[in-house]
Amino acid sequence: MTENERRFPFFHEVPAPEGAENWKSMYPYYLVPGAERREEEDSGFWFADTMHWSRGVHPFDSIGAEAVYLGAGQNSTRIFVLPTSLGLDVRVMNGYVYIRPIAVTDPEEIGRRAELFQERAGYYYANWDELYAKWKTKVTDAVERMRTIAFPPLGELDPIEVVTEARGVSTSWDIIANYHRLIDDFFVIWQHHFEFLNLGYGGYIVFFQFCKQAFPQISDQEIARMVAGVDVLAFRPDEELRRLAALAVELDLVGEVSAARDAGETFAVLEGTDTGRRWLAEYETSKNPWFDYFAEYGFTNDQETWISDPNIPMQGISRYAQRIANGEDVSRPIERLRSERDELVSEYRDLLSPAEQAQFDELLGLSRTVFPFIEEHNIYVEHWAHSVFWEKAKELGDFLVAAGFTDARDDVFYMNRFELDEVLADVVQSWAIGVPARGKQRWAALIEERKSMVAALLAQGAPPAYGVPPVEVTDPFAVMNYGVTTERVKDWLGSAESDGSALSGIPGGPGVYEGPVRVLKTEKDVATIQPGEVLVAAITAPSWAAAFSVAAAVVTDIGGMMSHASIVCREYGIPAVVGTGFATARLKTGQRVRVDGETGVVTILEEAS
Amino acid sequence: MIVDPHSYTYRFADEGCSDARLVGGKGKGLGEMTAAGYPVPPGFAVSARAYRRFLDQDNLRRDIAQQLDGLDPEDYPAIEQASERIDTLMATSRLPADVADKIREEYAALGELVGADDVSVAVRSSGTAEDSSADSFAGEFETWVDIQGIDDVLAHVHRCYTSVYAPRVLRYALERGIDLSRIEMAVVIQKTVRARTAGVMFTLDPISGDRSRVVLEASWGLGLSVVGGEVTPDRFTVGKVGLSVQSRVLGDKRVEYRRGDASVEVPEDRRDRLCLEDAEVVAIAELGKRLEKRHGAPQDIEFAVDEELPAGENLLLLQCRPETVWSGVERAPAFDPKEKMMSWITSSITVPTKVQSGGGHRHE
Numbered sequence: 001m002t003e004n005e006r007r008f009p010f011f012h013e014v015p016a017p018e019g020a021e022n023w024k025s026m027y028p029y030y031l032v033p034g035a036e037r038r039e040e041e042d043s044g045f046w047f048a049d050t051m052h053w054s055r056g057v058h059p060f061d062s063i064g065a066e067a068v069y070l071g072a073g074q075n076s077t078r079i080f081v082l083p084t085s086l087g088l089d090v091r092v093m094n095g096y097v098y099i100r101p102i103a104v105t106d107p108e109e110i111g112r113r114a115e116l117f118q119e120r121a122g123y124y125y126a127n128w129d130e131l132y133a134k135w136k137t138k139v140t141d142a143v144e145r146m147r148t149i150a151f152p153p154l155g156e157l158d159p160i161e162v163v164t165e166a167r168g169v170s171t172s173w174d175i176i177a178n179y180h181r182l183i184d185d186f187f188v189i190w191q192h193h194f195e196f197l198n199l200g201y202g203g204y205i206v207f208f209q210f211c212k213q214a215f216p217q218i219s220d221q222e223i224a225r226m227v228a229g230v231d232v233l234a235f236r237p238d239e240e241l242r243r244l245a246a247l248a249v250e251l252d253l254v255g256e257v258s259a260a261r262d263a264g265e266t267f268a269v270l271e272g273t274d275t276g277r278r279w280l281a282e283y284e285t286s287k288n289p290w291f292d293y294f295a296e297y298g299f300t301n302d303q304e305t306w307i308s309d310p311n312i313p314m315q316g317i318s319r320y321a322q323r324i325a326n327g328e329d330v331s332r333p334i335e336r337l338r339s340e341r342d343e344l345v346s347e348y349r350d351l352l353s354p355a356e357q358a359q360f361d362e363l364l365g366l367s368r369t370v371f372p373f374i375e376e377h378n379i380y381v382e383h384w385a386h387s388v389f390w391e392k393a394k395e396l397g398d399f400l401v402a403a404g405f406t407d408a409r410d411d412v413f414y415m416n417r418f419e420l421d422e423v424l425a426d427v428v429q430s431w432a433i434g435v436p437a438r439g440k441q442r443w444a445a446l447i448e449e450r451k452s453m454v455a456a457l458l459a460q461g462a463p464p465a466y467g468v469p470p471v472e473v474t475d476p477f478a479v480m481n482y483g484v485t486t487e488r489v490k491d492w493l494g495s496a497e498s499d500g501s502a503l504s505g506i507p508g509g510p511g512v513y514e515g516p517v518r519v520l521k522t523e524k525d526v527a528t529i530q531p532g533e534v535l536v537a538a539i540t541a542p543s544w545a546a547a548f549s550v551a552a553a554v555v556t557d558i559g560g561m562m563s564h565a566s567i568v569c570r571e572y573g574i575p576a577v578v579g580t581g582f583a584t585a586r587l588k589t590g591q592r593v594r595v596d597g598e599t600g601v602v603t604i605l606e607e608a609s
Numbered sequence: 610m611i612v613d614p615h616s617y618t619y620r621f622a623d624e625g626c627s628d629a630r631l632v633g634g635k636g637k638g639l640g641e642m643t644a645a646g647y648p649v650p651p652g653f654a655v656s657a658r659a660y661r662r663f664l665d666q667d668n669l670r671r672d673i674a675q676q677l678d679g680l681d682p683e684d685y686p687a688i689e690q691a692s693e694r695i696d697t698l699m700a701t702s703r704l705p706a707d708v709a710d711k712i713r714e715e716y717a718a719l720g721e722l723v724g725a726d727d728v729s730v731a732v733r734s735s736g737t738a739e740d741s742s743a744d745s746f747a748g749e750f751e752t753w754v755d756i757q758g759i760d761d762v763l764a765h766v767h768r769c770y771t772s773v774y775a776p777r778v779l780r781y782a783l784e785r786g787i788d789l790s791r792i793e794m795a796v797v798i799q800k801t802v803r804a805r806t807a808g809v810m811f812t813l814d815p816i817s818g819d820r821s822r823v824v825l826e827a828s829w830g831l832g833l834s835v836v837g838g839e840v841t842p843d844r845f846t847v848g849k850v851g852l853s854v855q856s857r858v859l860g861d862k863r864v865e866y867r868r869g870d871a872s873v874e875v876p877e878d879r880r881d882r883l884c885l886e887d888a889e890v891v892a893i894a895e896l897g898k899r900l901e902k903r904h905g906a907p908q909d910i911e912f913a914v915d916e917e918l919p920a921g922e923n924l925l926l927l928q929c930r931p932e933t934v935w936s937g938v939e940r941a942p943a944f945d946p947k948e949k950m951m952s953w954i955t956s957s958i959t960v961p962t963k964v965q966s967g968g969g970h971r972h973e
Binding site for chain 2: 082085114117121202205206210214215216218347353
C-alpha cells in the first residue's frame, strides 16, 4: 500500500464504546456524523481538536465546538475572505471534537478571494493598534454583560414591582431571556476571538516565510523567539504567584503557605494573625482578575479556575515561596530575556543584505504588532469570558435544582443547549400555569442514561484522526496552530507499525532533557509533578505555570510552534515536544525518557520500575 | 612599517603578507589571520616576485609562450606534450641563487622559532594575478605536507612553479581562455601540523547557501584526506547565531594521513566515531564566525586539531579565503519590494507553509 492510500478509519467504521451506543442522541444533529452525509464525511481528513477539548464533551459543553467553529468560519470564509482556506468543519465523534480544514483549490477562486482579502484584511492591518484597543473593550463589555446575568429561583409569586411598575412581563421570563443572552454573548465573544486571530497568524507567517527563505535552515523556534513579547499578559497570573510567594517570605509566612493541607484551612489559619491578614488582603488583590484563570482553557464544564480551586494557585505559591526561602531567584529575568531576543534579532539581521534588511525590519515590525493579540487573547476569551460563562451555566444548574427539576447542579450539563432551552421553557411555562414541570421524569431517566454514556465516552481516549489525509497538509493554520503537518500525519499513520519506543512531534522549546515521566490527565494532577520530571499532557496551558516552574521538560499530544505550550516553554526555557499525537496514551508515569526539543523526538529509555 | 614590495619572502606576521599581489590568496589569508591574532601555525610566503625572478632567467617566458602558441584546447595529446616540455624547461632552470638564499634564511629562522632543526613544513601553492583569474584555480595547484630539510623545501618550491603548467591546469586554463602567463605563483611554507583531526569549514551552508549556519567537514589526521575526497568526512552543522551544534552526520573515515607522504588505514574503532567533540566544533565555528565578520563575507577555512598542543591551544587555522560559490549569487529578498505588504501577506497565506519537524531526519 502506498503512503497516499493509507488512511485513518472512517467515522462509520468505528463503533461506540460499550454502554454509549446511543451517544449521538446527546448532541445537535449537525455536530455528529450522519448516514446521509457519509460520502462527504468519508472524503475528508478529520483531526482531533484536543487542543481545545483534551477530554470528551458533555452534551452542554458541545456549545464550545459550535461557537469556536462558527467564529472561525465567519471570519475566514465570509468576513476576511482568506484566499485558500474557508472554515474548519466540526464533528463530535464518540464524544470528542474533530475538525477538518476546508480548502479553496480553484486558482481563479483563490485569486478572487485574494483580492477581497487584501482590501478587508488590509484595513485591519493598517489600523491594528486602534482596532485591537477597541477589541479589548468589545470583549470586556461582553464579559461584563454576561456577568450581570442571573437565574434566581422562581418564588411563589412575582414581586409587587411587576405590578407597581406596570411591567406586564413576569420575572420568570428573565430566565428565558437571560439564557438566550448568555448563549448569544458566548457566540459573540467567539466571533471576536477570530476577528484578529487568523490575521495575527497571517502577519506572523509572512515574517516566518521571509526568514525561511533567507535562512533555509533556521529553526521555527528561533523565528518565534525573535517575535515573542517579553511583558505579556499571559504571564501575569504566574507573576502574581511569585509576588505572593515573595510576600510570604517577607512576612515570615512560608511555613503557613506551604503546609500540606487544604487551601481553605490555610486561609483560616492566616486569618488568625496580623501578617496573615495582610497577606490575604494581597491575595484578594491578585485574585481579581488574575486568578480568574483556568487550569486548562475552560472548554469543559468540569474545569476549575484558580478561584474555584485555590489549591492550584496555593501549590504554586508554596513552591515559589520555598525556593525564594532557599535563596533562589525565581523572578522572570525580563531584562535578560529582552536582551537575548534583541541579540538574536540583530545577529540574524547582520547576515542579511541591505535590501533584505529593509524587508526584515518591516516584517518583524508587523509580526510584533500582531503578536500581542496572539499572546494575550486567551486571557480575555478562554479565561475571563469562559470563567463567567461556566459560572452562569452552573447557576442555571442551581436554578433547575431549586425548581425541583433536577437533583444536582451538574445535571444541567447532560442537556445540550437546545434541550436546555426546551427544559427552561417547560419549567417557566409550567410555573406560570401552576402545574409541575412536565419533563421531570423524562429528564431524570435521560440524565441517568447519559451519565453512564458520557462516562463510557470519557473512559475511551480520542484517536488522533479519522478519514483520508491529504498527501500534503497545506492549511497554514492547521500547521501553525494545531501542529498538524504532513510528517505528523505520517507518524500517526505509521504509529501502529512502529515499536513504540519513540514518539515524534514538533520541537516546541529548545534543549534536550532526560528524566522520569509524569502523565497529567487533568489539571488536578498538576500538584503531583515533582522537580526534574517530564510533564506529559494532552495540552498544557500557560496557567500550569507552577508546574512549568517545576517540570524539566514538556511533552504534549497536540500543538504546534505557535500553540500556547510552545510559547510558554520557550519563555521558561524548557525543552518541549508538542503535537506527538499519543504521548498521554503511550507514556507512563515513571518511565525514563529523552525529550529532544531540537529534533522533536521523545524516546523511551527505560520502563517504569 | 613600510612594506618592501620587492622582497622574496614575507613572514605571516609581516604586513606584506596581507597583500594578495605579493603572496597570493592563500598567503594573504594566513598573513591576515596571523596579524589578527588567530591561531595559525607559523610560516612564511615566498613572494610572487620570486616567481617572476625565476621566469626572468634563461628566456623561460619566451620558451613557455612558444609552447603554448596555437594550442588547441581540445587537442589533449598536444596539451600533454606542451605541458611536459614546459615542465622540462622549468625544471632545467634552477631557482635563482638569491631567491634560494632568502628561502634558506627564512626556513632556518622558522626552525629556530619552533625549536627544531629541519622543521617539517607544508609547501603550498598560492597563486595570484593582477585580475581575478587566479581565484578560479583554487584547489588546482599542488600542496605538499611533511617536507623536511632545506633541499627538499627548495625542490618543492620549484615543483610549485612547474605545477602552474601541469596538464590538468593547462587544459582547464585553455578551456576557459585564461592566459596562464598572467598567473604568478607565490608559495606558502608553514610548519606542519600534527593533526589528530583536520578539515574544512564554510561559514555558510554550502548546499543551501544558508548564511546562518557554519558547516564543518572533518576526518582523522591531516586534512589531505578531506580535501582529496578520500574519505566521507564527518559533517557538523552549527547555528551561527547562538553557536550550537545542530547536526552531526557520521562519515566513513577509512584512511588518514598521519604524515603527508602516505595514508594509512584508520583502525575500525575510530572509523565510525565522530572525530570532533561538540566543544571543539563550537570553538572552531566561533573562529569561523569571527573571520567572516572580519572579512565581511562568508569564508572557506581549513582547520586542524593538533595532537601535540594542549587543549585550548590545539585548534589551528591553516587557510582562510572567501567562499566563492554562494557569495556571487545575487540575493533577492523573499518578497517583491515593489509590491505592498498586503500582497506579501496574501501570498504567504496562500502558498503552503513549510514547518520543519524533527521526525524526518533523525533516523539517518
